[in-house]
Amino acid sequence: MSDTAWTGIPKSSEAARNAAFAVEMSGVEKRFGATRALRGLDLAVPAGTVCGLLGPNGAGKTTAVRVLATLVAPDRGAARVAGHDVAREPDAVRRSIGLAGQHAAVDEGLTGRDNLHLLGRLHRLGGRGARDRAEELLDRFGLTGAADRLVRTYSGGMRRRLDLVASLVTAPPVLFLDEPTTGLDPRSRRQIWDAVQELAEAGTTVLLTTQYLEEADRLADTVVVIDHGAAIATGPPERLKESIGTRVSVTLADAGQLGRAAVVLSALAGNGDVAVDQDERTVEVVSRPGVKVLLPKLVRELDAVGVVAVDAAVRPPSLDDVFLALTGRVRGGGSEDSDAAATADASAERKVA
């Protein structure tokens, strides 16, 4: 008896390869009317890792998740989740995934417990099984106290937490989180982060979309930067940040010292381009990739040349910095035609000293 397909590739190894990547997309295209939401997106998320899909509004993040969650069919290309093709075996995919979207997709007219109980039933855990599972999840995610209140009375953070929990009823091996913390206060955001980290540690493969580099940095093993429906950079978050450098800014008491400050900052940033704003009395620079700027050193060097700073800050790169570095334009730019204009605007803003 042979376990070998005619191509000579043993089936078992094919299965192993599929299992190695819990989420795969190759050349996925999706068009909505005149809008090309996805233009050949490639993605490969190893099982048991967290992948952060990072991009601005309209980059195609949500469409990518909807294709993977079998909610929209791709026009072209293939997508596989947990080894199952989304187009040919949608039910097998659905049995392997949990989805928490941008809205808190929970029933407001029911209690938190009702919501989980009903989802458990729909997942065919049976009446008792669904009740037990609801109890377990409420307890684990600190929602027992609010379990019997109508979701209508929940705070935004609690709703989102319940929504996340609602995607975990079957303990799915693959979890899709579409902007799980957008619009949440810092405390609620941290609670979601903790929950996601806990799930990842337990071996769940997580694909999350986000507009925040900080969130991707905190949670993801791999970050995929997506723009205009295609991946433009992939790698661990540290490497992504190193490729961009740090943003350094100082505000001076005396505008006459701006020139001297600019020289100091440029040197510290590895000859980075310095932007000087006379009216605000600020100097700003983004360091060359790989060059780290430390705040104490910045203050000492400014002091050494007699520059008095009333404010000094060293910030990790923002998503805007990442975008500027990767695409050479300000994020949120529209069609290709306007991109050149956006780039021109961006450089015009930076009055080089």
Added chain:
Amino acid sequence: MSAVANLAADTWSSMLRVLLHYRRSPGLLAVSLAVPVLMVVVFGYVFGSAITVPGAETGAAGATGATGAPGASGAGSVDGYREFLMPGLFAMVAVNGIMPTMVGAARDVGRGVTDRLRSMAVSRTGLLLGQTLADLLVSVVVLALLAAVGLVVGWRIRGGAADAAGAFGLLLLFRFAMTWVGLLLGLAVGKEEAAGQLVVAVFPLAMVTNAFVPTGGMPGWLAAVAEWNPMSAVVQAGRDLFGNPSAPSAAWPMQHSVPAALLWCAVLLLVCGPFAVRKFASHGT
């Protein structure tokens, strides 16, 4: 589990969701029950005080044998109007059922609940069937209450028991079809606010019928619209089967009310049912 068992389980779970809403918000059920009672008062006594229905007196007169029926013995035009009205209100309650179903479906789409359900390995037909069956169950209660109120204000069943059972069955079938209409509209609209605005459009649909006044007095074109309105066929069938008075009309659906009503229900179900399931299954694509 077989496919049928899965369908049944998903249908039941989906029914539970709707019924739980009523349990968690007792006010919801109270409103569902209060509105029909209010309609009896508004239409039966406010409109009824000024409307006489041609043919109503003969309808009532034919039932003078009914013992202890306070309305029948009087056989006046006002009591006659309420006998004429009740089958109209039964059908009106069914048509009104479009609105909460439509708004609820649109809300689920807008808030992502539909997407979550669609991302699960759940029978699409089962989900929608459960919702409509639960609505049907609630409307059995509403219809029973409305019939009881009707009996209090002088409405009587003057036909045979089998005909009356047939009339109630037809009304429930119509209610079931209306739920599917509401589901399809709600899924198509997809936004709660937009669905709320559509409610305004449903109202005239229920008013341009034979439910409240005879079509004979309407301008010709409006009478034709009213007579071919699916709700009118159901109302007329109700009047014929309950043995209640009705105004004469030569239009085919009025002459053949029971087959016309059944035909309308079948058409609405066969069109809206599959389209609603398809819309649900392919939402956003």
